[in-house]
Amino acid sequence: PIAESYELFSARDRNCLHMEVDISGSNLKYETGDHIAIWPTNPGEEVNRFLDILDLSGKQHTVITVKALEPTAKVPFPNPTTYDAILRYHLEICAPVSRQFVSTLAAFAPNDAIKAEMNRLGSDKDYFHEKTGPHYYNIARFLSSVSKGEKWTTIPFSAFIEGLTKLQPRYYSISSSSLVQPKKISITAVVESQQIPGRDDPFRGVATNYLFALKQKQNGDPNPAPFGQTYELTGPRNKYDGIHVPVHVRHSNFKLPSDPGKPVIMIGPGTGVAPFRGFVQERAKLARDGVEVGKTLLFFGCRMPSEDFM
Structure with a gap:
């Protein structure tokens, strides 16, 4: 206390x-x-920003079960859980976005133009720094900026569980x-x-x-x-x-x-x-x-x- x-x-x-x-x-x-x-814990505003850009705002309290593909792997938070709980208490959603993770998410871009931009950002270190460095973008802010607010509806949530650091x-x-x-x-x-x-x-x-x-x-x-x-x-x-x-x-x-x-x-x-x-x-x-x-x-x-x- x-x-x-x-x-x-x-x-x-x-x-x-x-x-x-x-x-x-x-x-x-x-x-x-x-x-x-x-x-x-992560601030509610950033949790909501994350849910919104993935078009999950209406599902934040949906109960989900996360299972590891490898039998020896351990899920890094209690199960069952919700999208809101994972983002609020367990993932580092406020950290600066990494170029490697941008490359991973390029395949799930809402359209070809955004996909091309994501691929360039993921492969060109200087271009990535130019576009993201001055803004301290976290992942949700970055996705919103690249797509100009268009929702990213096809990214599997497991990509974030695997690609983002556990909240430290x-x-x-x-x-x-x-x-x-x-x-x-x-x-x-x-x-x-x-x-x-x-x-x-x-x-x-x-x-x-x-x-x-x-x-x-x-x-x-x-x-x-x-x-x-x-x-x-x-x-x-x-x-x-x-x-x-x-x-x-x-x-x-x-x-x-x-x-x-x-x-x-x-x-x-x-x-x-x-x-x-x-x-x-x-x-x-x-x-x-x-x-x-x-x-x-x-x-x-x-x-x-x-x-x-x-």
Whole structure:
């Protein structure tokens, strides 16, 4: 569960989020300097965009069963399921489209002109980069752009299950000390929203915007959809009912010196300061406990003292 969440600052185009994840009811343990993995869900707008371009909007909740052709292969999500659940919780639908996957889908183009364009995009690296690179197209945005909105009705859904990466966790430096708060993990991160030249809307990070939506819900903010995006916060089959987020811990070699008496200089611009927050907490606790602590200096940067000073 999320114990607490709030914004450290909210500037013109940036929001910095701080969140405390309660791990007391789990088997999770961490050490100062470790990473926390956040398992996000995809935003509803991108799920709907994907369903729409495949002409599946009316079938999003149709129950389907996915079977592997190879007896030894394992389907990478629970069965039976729905189109909506696969896209929302299990596939990396927001990632930039790959040229190899474009080549695979060319055979299913709505007409010969689109097929020719797809074949060129798939075979010509420079042309592909020219047409897609500036826009950060995901697969649904790409298909819509190439076909000018015409539906792609003949692509077998299995092509996406095979061709798209499984939705991956996003890793963040833990910004707390396990010595100070062993049962709570702190996250400090900027909500990713970047205006891309040649693109109508900003490119938005999947996980940080998901966390921001959880923060909005927890605090009862009047606009629960950050930047116009909506998320199914309860997860598949209401698995995360309440203010919960699926996480795990990845251990890191990025640690304070084992000898607390050694001096340390830390440099962290922006939210790069996150792990050092935990280091400072740890050394302050050791000093309070009477341990001889070496000189500890932290240099951090911000854009403007009145805007994003943390």
